[in-house]
Amino acid sequence: xxxxxxxxxxxxxxxxxxxxxxxxxxxxxxxxxxxxxxxxxxxxxxxxxxxxxxxxxxxxxxxxxxxxxxxxxxxxxxxxxxxxxxxxxxxxxxxxxxxxxxxxxxxxxxx
Amino acid sequence: xxxxxxxxxxxxxxxxxxxxxxxxxxxxxxxxxxxxxxxxxxxxxxxxxxxxxxxxxxxxxxxxxxxxxxxxxxxxxxxxxxxxxxxxxxxxxxxxxxxxxxxxxxxxxxxxxxxxxxxxxxxxxxxxxxxxxxxxxxxxxxxxxxxxxxxxxxxxxxxxxxxxxxxxxxxxxxxxxxxxxxxxxxxx
Numbered sequence: 001x002x003x004x005x006x007x008x009x010x011x012x013x014x015x016x017x018x019x020x021x022x023x024x025x026x027x028x029x030x031x032x033x034x035x036x037x038x039x040x041x042x043x044x045x046x047x048x049x050x051x052x053x054x055x056x057x058x059x060x061x062x063x064x065x066x067x068x069x070x071x072x073x074x075x076x077x078x079x080x081x082x083x084x085x086x087x088x089x090x091x092x093x094x095x096x097x098x099x100x101x102x103x104x105x106x107x108x109x110x111x
Numbered sequence: 112x113x114x115x116x117x118x119x120x121x122x123x124x125x126x127x128x129x130x131x132x133x134x135x136x137x138x139x140x141x142x143x144x145x146x147x148x149x150x151x152x153x154x155x156x157x158x159x160x161x162x163x164x165x166x167x168x169x170x171x172x173x174x175x176x177x178x179x180x181x182x183x184x185x186x187x188x189x190x191x192x193x194x195x196x197x198x199x200x201x202x203x204x205x206x207x208x209x210x211x212x213x214x215x216x217x218x219x220x221x222x223x224x225x226x227x228x229x230x231x232x233x234x235x236x237x238x239x240x241x242x243x244x245x246x247x248x249x250x251x252x253x254x255x256x257x258x259x260x261x262x263x264x265x266x267x268x269x270x271x272x273x274x275x276x277x278x279x280x281x282x283x284x285x286x287x288x289x290x291x292x293x294x295x296x297x298x299x
Contacts, residue, residue, distance in 0.1 A: 001295065001296070001299040006292060006295055006296065009291075009295050010288055010291040010292055010295065012233055013233040013234075013236050013237050013240075013291055014237065014256075014284070014287060014288070014291070016226070016230040016233035016234040016236075016237050017223070017226065017230070017234055017237065017256060017257045018230075019227055019230075020223060020225045020226045020227065020230070020234070020257070021225035021226075022138045022142050022225055023138075023141060023142055023145055023151075023223065023224045023225045024137075024138060024141065025137055025138075025141040025154075025155055025158050026155060029133060029137050029158065029159070029162075030130055030133045030134070032159060033133065033159050033162045033163060033166075036159050036163065037163055037166065040163070
């Protein structure tokens with residue numbers, strides 16, 4: 001294909017829509033539009049569920065729940081540790097393990 | 112129905128005006144959408160969406176622009192959004208698009224139902240080439256060459272200056288020529 005033929009071909013293609021007729025949509029368009037408008041009137045709950053089911057929102061919600069769970073878990077653990085320490089302290093107090101006066105009593109038993 | 116009569120009917124709360132608008136503009140909307148998305152079922156969907164938007168915003172239409180221009184603008188925007196959404200679904204989401212992990216698809220053959228028999232083959236090649244142009248250039252070319260609109264009308268629809276539309280047209284023609292030349296050279 002020489003240059004002239006190529007240019008002619010390109011020009012013919014660029015003008016190939018000249019004289020084209022307009023396409024028509026399928027019949028009863030207005031009826032279909034009305035039907036679609038009626039089905040698109042969603043209830044409040046449907047709107048909420050369709051909003052929540054969007055991938056971005058759903059992923060963000062799951063990530064938020066995981067973070068909240070992790071935070072609660074770590075906070076509960078540190079709270080339990082503190083509780084354990086307090087219990088240990090209470091036990092040592094009860095049995096007077098760290099009480100110097102108790103040691104003195106043990107070493108100086110009266111006849 | 113002229114513009115003044117239309118606005119008067121809208122202002123008087125006459126909702127039957129909507130059916131007249133659908134009747135008058137359905138071919139305009141369908142053909143514009145079809146020329147952009149190149150799939151008949153998608154063009155049908157877009158046509159319905161356009162008229163739903165027209166219906167919902169009819170009360171707000173005060174006639175600052177021509178009704179035809181307004182409808183064309185909604186159609187072009189809806190068609191481009193539809194294409195973007197479809198491409199995103201097809202290529203597995205936004206992340207892939209952001210990191211450019213997708214490969215460009217070869218456009219499929221589209222045979223416009225209104226094209227004359229002699230031009231069918233060339234028109235299919237033209238539509239395939241059009242798909243490779245940037246959206247703005249494609250819209251400008253489609254509206255001018257296929258819909259037969261003037262640059263003035265296109266500038267109103269695309270909300271651009273006349274100079275910007277002229278520049279878009281020059282670039283779209285140059286781009287198409289290059290794509291078509293490559294295509295025919297590869298065929299030879």
